[in-house]
Amino acid sequence: MRIHILQFDKKVGLGVFSHWLESSGNEFVTWRCDLQQWPEEDAEGAVILLGGYLGVEDRDRYPFLQQTADWLRDQVERDRPILAICLGSQLLAHALGGRVYSRTRQEKGIRQIALTEAGRQDPLFLDMPNPFVSFEWHNDSFDLPADSLHLAKTEACSGQAFRCRNAWGVQFHPEVDTRIVADWCRRTGSGEEPLLRFQQHQRLYYAHARQLLSNFLAVGNGLVNR
DSSP, rough: EEEEEESSSSSOOOEEEEEEHTTTTTTTEEEGGGOOOOTTOOOHHHHHHHHOSGGGGGGTTHHHHHHHHHHHHHHHTOOEEEEEETHHHHHHHHHHHOOTTTTTTEEEEEEEEEEEEEHHHHHTTTTSSSEEEEEESSSSOOOEEEEEEEEOOOOOOOOOOOTTTTEEESSSSSSOHHHHHHHHHHTTTTHHHHHHHHHHHHHHHHHHHHHHHHHHHHHHOOSSSS
């Protein structure tokens, strides 16, 4: 299966997903939305949207954010399999009518993420423990779009995962690795605590993150019911 990677910032990349996609035999191509790049309208394959340093509220200054949201709305209607991460999830929520809030419900570091009843039954979280471990690094948050399914939450931020048709938005980061976490800590002056906690839990984090990616690929390949 071909995977289209939508990237908003060259400093926020695919992380450990790159190795896992290659080892699973899936082809992937990266599109830089900040350089006005998006997949062709009729291009086949699933989509993964990455995070970034910008926020949805920056779309007036950076029109590619709204252009991406418009592109997403159309792709959801086409039932293209989509996994949107952090900024990607906020853009997906915005595209589908959900409200995005700047500098609210912030989280940073390893967190326990609890599945809702709908989440426990959703194919994206098949064979995932409840709760599961993932990594958070966000200043903004969103309200769920109307007609979407609420799939996961944390104590600080209820909107951790949602689904609309064949598109999933996850506020947490299942794609980071030690290098990325260390770089974010250094760039933002956040100290070593998030990195140390990540290293303490990385074995479990990687196991849960890889299961989530495998589930998404299985959905995209039509191997599980949507």
